Amino acid sequence: MKYKSYDVFIIGSGVAGRYVARTCIKAGLTVAIADNREYGGTCANRGCDPKKIVMGPTEVFSLADNLKGKGVADGPELNWTDNQKFKKTFTDKVPAGTEKILKNLGVTLYHQSPKFLDENTLSVEGKTVTAKKIVIATGQIPRPLNLKGAQFLKTSDDFLKLKKMPKSMTFIGAGYVGLECAHMAARYGCEVTIIEHGDRALKAFDPDLVEELVAVSKKLGIRFVFNAEIKHIEKLRKNHRVNYSQDGQSHSVKARLVFNTAGRIPAIKALNLEKGEVVYNEIGVVVNAYLQNTTNEAVYACGDVSDHSVPLTPLSGIEAKIVAENIIHGNQKEIEVPLVPSAVFTIPNLAMAGLTEKEAKKNYDSIVVKHEFPEKWFNSNRSNEKAYGYKIIINADTDEILGAHILSVQAAETINLFTLAINLKLTTEAVKNMIFTYPSWSNDIKSML
Numbered sequence: 215m216k217y218k219s220y221d222v223f224i225i226g227s228g229v230a231g232r233y234v235a236r237t238c239i240k241a242g243l244t245v246a247i248a249d250n251r252e253y254g255g256t257c258a259n260r261g262c263d264p265k266k267i268v269m270g271p272t273e274v275f276s277l278a279d280n281l282k283g284k285g286v287a288d289g290p291e292l293n294w295t296d297n298q299k300f301k302k303t304f305t306d307k308v309p310a311g312t313e314k315i316l317k318n319l320g321v322t323l324y325h326q327s328p329k330f331l332d333e334n335t336l337s338v339e340g341k342t343v344t345a346k347k348i349v350i351a352t353g354q355i356p357r358p359l360n361l362k363g364a365q366f367l368k369t370s371d372d373f374l375k376l377k378k379m380p381k382s383m384t385f386i387g388a389g390y391v392g393l394e395c396a397h398m399a400a401r402y403g404c405e406v407t408i409i410e411h412g413d414r415a416l417k418a419f420d421p422d423l424v425e426e427l428v429a430v431s432k433k434l435g436i437r438f439v440f441n442a443e444i445k446h447i448e449k450l451r452k453n454h455r456v457n458y459s460q461d462g463q464s465h466s467v468k469a470r471l472v473f474n475t476a477g478r479i480p481a482i483k484a485l486n487l488e489k490g491e492v493v494y495n496e497i498g499v500v501v502n503a504y505l506q507n508t509t510n511e512a513v514y515a516c517g518d519v520s521d522h523s524v525p526l527t528p529l530s531g532i533e534a535k536i537v538a539e540n541i542i543h544g545n546q547k548e549i550e551v552p553l554v555p556s557a558v559f560t561i562p563n564l565a566m567a568g569l570t571e572k573e574a575k576k577n578y579d580s581i582v583v584k585h586e587f588p589e590k591w592f593n594s595n596r597s598n599e600k601a602y603g604y605k606i607i608i609n610a611d612t613d614e615i616l617g618a619h620i621l622s623v624q625a626a627e628t629i630n631l632f633t634l635a636i637n638l639k640l641t642t643e644a645v646k647n648m649i650f651t652y653p654s655w656s657n658d659i660k661s662m663l
């Protein structure tokens with residue numbers, strides 16, 4: 215058996231893994247990377263980026279539809295097939311483009327899952343490979359559902375590359391992926407049901423704004439079933455039947471396709487982590503503040519697969535930077551998880567930054583909550599938007615903004631201004647004294663405060 219040795223071996227070529235690879239090789243280290251799927255990771259191939267492209271026409275449609283009879287004669291027509299072709303002009307380039315960049319830098323590429331043989335040794339493509347440092351950056355995969363008929367379930371990967379939009383779909387799980395896909399599908403004319411085992415959608419988000427988003431989603435034709443336990447899935451001639459129970463009663467729903475949107479788990483099963491003495495838990499690879507595994511010092515983990523991570527692209531990049539610096543210079547940089555804003559790209563978007571009302575009540579003596587559904591404000595009114603809402607949490611003692619929650623067609627953008635304000639510990643008075651462009655959605659911030 216052939217032996218190879220590297221300074222750094224990285225597993226996973228997503229945002230996190232490829233950043234570590236590029237930075238380490240530029241610092242003069244010998245670097246190899248392995249991916250068992252197409253190079254480039256989730257965000258660029260089958261996550262954030264293609265999702266936003268598929269969503270694009272629905273955003274235009276929604277804006278136009280709102281103004282039908284108010285200056286728009288006939289709304290534009292959506293065409294899934296054309297949009298898929300457009301999407302492919304982005305995604306088709308990603309794997310080869312990622313490989314080319316890494317190869318040109320001198321990184322050795324593997325195309326299989328490595329398995330740990332011991333703390334510093336991996337087996338990959340029939341070779342035994344040793345590395346001074348091994349970086350696990352394998353991201354997450356959909357949580358497998360242990361159900362009879364689970365083999366019929368599709369995932370968000372399948373959704374984003376559907377050849378045509380089917381007549382009906384059911385999503386299991388009312389989280390980010392379920393809600394975003396449901397909104398896209400419903401606007402492309404599909405009949406959508408979401409079945410959730412909890413009592414509400416989008417648990418991390420403000421319950422009042424989520425309730426409003428669910429109400430808007432229902433008007434779009436999306437059907438929600440909460441507090442339901444999925445029993446099994448059957449394949450019929452054209453459809454699938456999802457059997458579930460709710461309040462002790464058996465029910466079923468038929469749909470052409472059924473999607474598992476019940477959350478994501480760390481992609482670690484194939485790695486033989488036990489052999490590498492790498493400790494992990496259900497969130498991911500267990501790491502210390504240097505993002506180094508707590509039982510194997512040769513191993514670092516970054517991105518969605520680390521147990522420190524909020525599974526979002528921007529944090530994966532920040533973690534990768536810390537891992538690269540600690541490998542190159544020795545453990546010097548500790549992770550300080552920054553404020554991570556987050557947005558669900560439904561229409562309207564639901565976005566948040568900082569504390570929820572519940573967290574703020576727990577952590578502060580006195581808070582002020584500014585909360586309203588200001589549909590009659592000019593921006594919402596002029597664009598005839600279906601919903602507009604906000605909840606801003608303020609420290610009553612210092613006047614600093616602690617948390618912001620927005621439901622609006624522009625919320626994913628507006629929330630970044632709140633992120634800036636919270637990071638800079640700005641008071642509401644300071645924000646209100648600034649001038650923003652008018653009439654912009656950002657300017658509404660001042661009225662919110």
Ligand SMILES: Cc1cc2nc3c(=O)[nH]c(=O)nc-3n(C[C@H](O)[C@H](O)[C@H](O)COP(=O)(O)OP(=O)(O)OC[C@H]3O[C@@H](n4cnc5c(N)ncnc54)[C@H](O)[C@@H]3O)c2cc1C
Nearest residue numbers: 226228229230250255256261327352353517518525526527
């Ligand atoms: C549908 C969808 C939409 C999303 N939308 C957003 C969004 O709008 N905004 C946002 O911030 N985040 C979004 N996310 C999350 C975002 O995609 C992730 O946070 C980000 O991609 C994580 O990057 P990463 O490098 O840690 O992992 P990944 O990008 O997942 O990369 C991990 C890589 O490791 C490889 N790998 C896995 N196992 C092995 C193995 N055993 N051997 C070799 N290679 C392996 C994988 O093939 C993959 O290429 C979305 C996710 C999904 C699924």
Ligand SMILES: NC(=O)c1ccc[n+]([C@@H]2O[C@H](COP(=O)([O-])OP(=O)(O)OC[C@H]3O[C@@H](n4cnc5c(N)ncnc54)[C@H](O)[C@@H]3O)[C@@H](O)[C@H]2O)c1
Nearest residue numbers: 387388389390391392410411412475476477478525557558
């Ligand atoms: N816009 C974005 O930034 C974006 C988009 C997509 C994904 N993501 C990232 O990916 C992560 C995963 O997203 P997700 O939507 O897959 O997970 P999620 O955790 O947001 O939602 C999963 C939902 O499925 C439900 N569920 C779990 N098991 C179930 C079962 N057996 N039956 C019915 N319902 C069940 C959960 O209660 C939950 O509501 C997110 O946490 C996020 O970090 C981000």
